[in-house]
Amino acid sequence: MPVVVMLSLALQIGCAVHVVRSGRPMYWIWLILIGSYLAVVVYVLAAVLPDLRRDPRGRKAAGTAMRVIDPQRRRRELQRRLELSNTIDNRRRLAEECLQLGDHANAQELFQSLLTGMYATEPTFMLGLAQAQAEGGDPAAARHTLEALIAANPGFKSSEGHLLYARCLEDLGDTEAALQEFRVLADSYPGEEGRFRYGRLLGRHQRHSEARDVFEAQLRRAKLMPGYYRRKEQAWLKASRQELSRLDASAVEP
Template structure:
């Protein structure tokens, strides 16, 4: 099928090329998309674009939960085997993500940092993974440094995630005033459930009950409209909220 003489696969490649630029992905994706528009679009869509959408996030969480019940160590085992067999950057990225998901943040951070020393040093996905791993290790200064780099070099890459993680890292580093300012910015800019929940959890932890319970009331109104599927998808956050306010 063609539109105005242009093949639809080329139009799809152009759409993904715009996403590459706007989301701050590595420039090599543009080369792949323009040299191999059909195959490149397929790979980019599955590897980068779909994981960034809300629908894919929900589906991945459901599939991940089911997989973890049946074989909780499968992804880590397969990622480690792949890296041992072919120790390239792509397999190391996969291993780092699997280690972080398996609650081994120190090893995950080491692998992410190693990836940032090679040709993927400018990849925002790796940089964000390194920030998350360092946060999990309570290396808040390192986390903040990675997030600042992301904001400078790839400001359109997962801005909500970056902002909330920045607020939490600032709080962990003892920068209370800066953390509050970042939480307030994230709430005003994005205002999604996770942002509001993280702000509420932090507020109650520092004794700001007025802010905490105001946010909790808003969260409860949202939760009341959820079906069972939504509650299951957000079970971890709901559990953290319950513990924080208990």
């Protein structure tokens, strides 16, 4: 069967399923079957796209697709907004987008520009700057920023900031201090990354028995969690299993 015909059938079946699930009049199915590609285009424009705009899941999926197709699109939009109105909020949004895109230099510059006047010690801006510094390969600067953040905002709490501080300590070779921070994060961080990083650092410094205990307890705990949680944390749980396998393999080596 020609590829063009197979593609047409697949699109027609997909649209027919959408007709049934969305409760639209059944005459749409006949139009789709008779009209082939033209009918599919008409149906998508008349029914599928409006549904996507109304459905939060559809909007999210569309946004994800646009990020894959054109990852710089939102950045360009935010840049235009900033050029039209140089507000704190517009700079913050552009800084966060640069950070997400991996443009750490511009993210640092933007976050630094926010830390002036009444916002000179704004904790969320200082945390953003520290994230840009750390991801940009300067853990010493990130550590300094985080310590200044806590000094200026002693009541500020952030699990992401705490994890970032521990990672900076590890990158800087301050192993005991990093282990102390990761030990706290193993119990307090809302996810599996804190436990994974704690166990991995123990293993890297030949504390294999302690590392094994951390990973085994982590995996036992994960089995008791809801399925959606295990799916969300799948990457870290997989990494923990791999670390545990390496520890077990090293234990049986002659």
